[in-house]
Amino acid sequence: MSDVAVTPAAVRRPDGVWARLRRRKLALFGMAIVVLMVGSAILAPWIAPYDPFEQHFEGLSLYGEPLPPGGDFLLGTDLLGRDLLSRLLYGARTSLIIGVVANGIALVIGTLIGLVAGFFRGWIGSVLMRFTDLMMAFPALLLAICLAAIFQPSLWIVAFVIAMVNWVQTARVIYTETTALTERDFIAAERTLGASTPRIVFKHILPHLIPMIVVWGTLGISTTVLLEATLSYLGVGVQPPTPSWGNIIFENQTYFQSAPWLVFFPGAAIVVLALAFNLVGDALRDVLDPTLRGSN
Amino acid sequence: MAGYAVRRLVQAMLILLGVSFITFFLLYVLPADPVRQIAGRSATPQTVANIREQLGLDQPFLVQYWRYMAGLFQGDMGRSYLQKTDVATLIAARLPASLLLMAAGIFAELCIGLTMGVIAALWRGRSIDNSLMMTSFVTVSAPQFVVALLLLYVFAVKLGWFPIGGYGTAAHLVLPAMTLGVLGSGWYARMMRSSMVEVLRSDFVRTARAKGLTRGRVILRHAMPNAILPIIAMIGIDIGIFMGGIVVVEGVFGWPGIGQLAWQAIQRVDIPIIMGVTLVSACAIVLGNLLADLITPLVDPRIRIR
Numbered sequence: 001m002s003d004v005a006v007t008p009a010a011v012r013r014p015d016g017v018w019a020r021l022r023r024r025k026l027a028l029f030g031m032a033i034v035v036l037m038v039g040s041a042i043l044a045p046w047i048a049p050y051d052p053f054e055q056h057f058e059g060l061s062l063y064g065e066p067l068p069p070g071g072d073f074l075l076g077t078d079l080l081g082r083d084l085l086s087r088l089l090y091g092a093r094t095s096l097i098i099g100v101v102a103n104g105i106a107l108v109i110g111t112l113i114g115l116v117a118g119f120f121r122g123w124i125g126s127v128l129m130r131f132t133d134l135m136m137a138f139p140a141l142l143l144a145i146c147l148a149a150i151f152q153p154s155l156w157i158v159a160f161v162i163a164m165v166n167w168v169q170t171a172r173v174i175y176t177e178t179t180a181l182t183e184r185d186f187i188a189a190e191r192t193l194g195a196s197t198p199r200i201v202f203k204h205i206l207p208h209l210i211p212m213i214v215v216w217g218t219l220g221i222s223t224t225v226l227l228e229a230t231l232s233y234l235g236v237g238v239q240p241p242t243p244s245w246g247n248i249i250f251e252n253q254t255y256f257q258s259a260p261w262l263v264f265f266p267g268a269a270i271v272v273l274a275l276a277f278n279l280v281g282d283a284l285r286d287v288l289d290p291t292l293r294g295s296n
Numbered sequence: 297m298a299g300y301a302v303r304r305l306v307q308a309m310l311i312l313l314g315v316s317f318i319t320f321f322l323l324y325v326l327p328a329d330p331v332r333q334i335a336g337r338s339a340t341p342q343t344v345a346n347i348r349e350q351l352g353l354d355q356p357f358l359v360q361y362w363r364y365m366a367g368l369f370q371g372d373m374g375r376s377y378l379q380k381t382d383v384a385t386l387i388a389a390r391l392p393a394s395l396l397l398m399a400a401g402i403f404a405e406l407c408i409g410l411t412m413g414v415i416a417a418l419w420r421g422r423s424i425d426n427s428l429m430m431t432s433f434v435t436v437s438a439p440q441f442v443v444a445l446l447l448l449y450v451f452a453v454k455l456g457w458f459p460i461g462g463y464g465t466a467a468h469l470v471l472p473a474m475t476l477g478v479l480g481s482g483w484y485a486r487m488m489r490s491s492m493v494e495v496l497r498s499d500f501v502r503t504a505r506a507k508g509l510t511r512g513r514v515i516l517r518h519a520m521p522n523a524i525l526p527i528i529a530m531i532g533i534d535i536g537i538f539m540g541g542i543v544v545v546e547g548v549f550g551w552p553g554i555g556q557l558a559w560q561a562i563q564r565v566d567i568p569i570i571m572g573v574t575l576v577s578a579c580a581i582v583l584g585n586l587l588a589d590l591i592t593p594l595v596d597p598r599i600r601i602r
Binding site for chain 1: 312440
C-alpha cells in the first residue's frame with residue numbers, strides 16, 4: 001500500500017515557472033515595468049515628442065532658464081532647451097543596451113570561470129577561484145571609474161568596464177553549484193558510460209545551471225544599470241550628447257536647486273528600472289531555486 | 297580557532313599582494329601618460345625624458361613594481377606626482393573623515409534597517425510587512441547619487457535644516473550618513489526580518505512565552521539579541537560596500553575624505569595616489585570580510601570552525 005499513499009501535493013503536477021511566477025503580484029508588477037521600459041526604448045523614435053538633440057528656442061525661458069514640466073514640454077526642458085521626456089526615452093536605450101551587453105559579457109565570463117573551476121577543480125580550479133577572491137577585494141567602483149576615466153569612454157568601453165567588475169558574483173555562485181553537481185550520481189554514471197567531458201559539461205551540467213544563470217542575469221541587469229548611471233553621473237560613463245539617465249543628471253546638476261525636475265525624473269527612471277529587474281529576479285530566484293522554496 | 301585565524305590572515309595578505317600587482321599593472325598599461333600631465337603641453341622631449349627618468353618610469357614593469365613594494369613594506373607609498381607630497385601623508389590626512397562617515401553611515405543603516413526588519417517580522421504577512429519589504433527593495437535599487445541629491449534637495453535646499461555640503465560640524469555629517477543609511481538599510485531589513493522570523497518560531501521563545509513573560513520582554517530580551525547575531529557578520533561586509541561607493545557620496549557632499557582624493561587623482565592621472573587609495577580600500581574590504589568570518593563563531597558558538 002505504501003506506493004499509493006502519496007500526498008496530494010506530490011500527485012499534483014508541478015506547476016511551470018510561468019504559472020508560479022504569475023501568482024506573485026510584485027513579479028508581475030516588475031515584469032510590466034520591464035516590458036514598458038523596453039517597449040518605450042525600442043519605440044523611442046516614434047513616441048518621443050521631439051528630437052532628443054534639438055535645442056528648442058522656445059524651450060528656454062526669457063532668462064535662459066530651463067522650463068518646468070507642463071505645457072509643450074511634458075517633463076520640462078534641460079539647460080540647453082532640449083525636451084527632457086524625449087531625452088529620457090532615448091536614455092532608456094542607452095541604459096538597456098549597456099544593461100544587456102555588459103551583463104551578458106559578465107554572465108559569460110562568470111559562468112565560464114565558475115564552470116571550469118567547479119568541474120575540473122585541481123590547480124585550475126584553485127587558480128581561478130583565488131583570482132575570483134582577489135577580484136572581490138577590489139574596490140569595484142573605484143576600479144571602474146579609473147578605467148573609464150582613462151580610456152576615452154564610449155558606450156562599448158563603458159559596457160566592457162562594467163562587465164569586468166561584475167562577473168565575480170556569478171562566478172562564485174556557478175562554482176558552488178557546479179561542484180555540488182559534479183558529485184551527483186548521474187554525473188558519475190555518465191562518466192562510467194564513457195561520456196566525453198564536453199558532453200557531460202554541455203549536456204548534463206550546463207542545463208542544470210540555467211535557472212541560476214537566468215536569476216543572476218536578471219538581478220545583474222539591475223546592478224549594471226546602477227553602475228552605468230553612476231559612471232555617467234560622474235562624467236566618465238556615456239558621454240553627452242548621447243543621452244543616458246546618468247549623464248542627464250551630470251549635465252544639469254549645477255542647476256538642480258532651481259530646476260529639480262532635471263534630477264528627479266531621470267533619477268526616478270533609474271530607480272524604477274533597477275527595481276523592476278530586482279523584483280523579477282527575486283521572484284525568479286524563489287521560483288527556480290528549489291533550495292529556497294518555502295523559506296518565506 | 298587560532299590556526300584558522302592565522303590561515304585567514306595569510307590568505308588576506310596574499311589577496312592584498314594580488315590586488316597591488318593587478319592595480320599596478322593596470323595603471324602601467326593604461327594609455328594615459330602621467331609624465332605628459334606633469335610636464336605640461338609645451339615641454340620639450342628632453343624634459344619629458346628627464347622627468348620619466350627621475351620618476352623611474354623608464355624602468356621595466358617588474359623593476360618598478362619591485363621598487364614600489366619595497367617602499368610599501370617600509371611604510372613609503374611613494375610621492376604624488378603633482379602635489380609633491382608623500383601619498384601616505386595625504387591619505388593619513390583624509391582617512392579620518394572617511395572613517396567618520398563610514399561609522400556614521402553604518403550606524404544609520406543599522407538603526408533604520410534593524411527597526412524595519414523587526415517590525416516586518418512581528419507583523420509578518422500584514423500590509424505593514426509588505427510595504428516595508430517593498431521599501432527595502434526600492435532602497436537597494438536606488439543609486440547613491442540619486443538618494444544623495446534627493447536628501448540634499450529636501451533637507452538642505454527646501455527645509456534648510458542642514459548645510460548643503462562641507463565638513464566640520466555634526467550637522468554636516470547628517471545628510472551623507474543618512475544617504476548611506478537609507479541605501480544600506482534595505483539589506484539589513486531583509487536579513488533582520490528573516491532572522492527574526494526564524495527566532496520567533498524557535499523553542500526558547502515559546503518557552504519564554506509559556507513562562508508568562510510579557511510580549512515586549514520576550515521580543516526585546518529573548519528574540520532580538522539572538523536575531524541580531526547573524527547581522528553582525530554583515531557589518532564587516534558592509535565596510536567593503538562602503539569603500540566601493542565612497543567616491544560618489546563624498547563627491548556629492550564635498551566631504552574631504554579619501555574618495556575625493558582618489559577622484560581628483562584619477563582626473564590628473566596621479567598614479568601614486570590612485571594606487572595608494574586603491575590599496576587602502578582593498579585593505580578595508582579584506583579586513584571587513586576577515587572580521588565578518590572571525591566574529592561569527594565568536595558571537596555564535598554553535599558555528600564551529602574546522
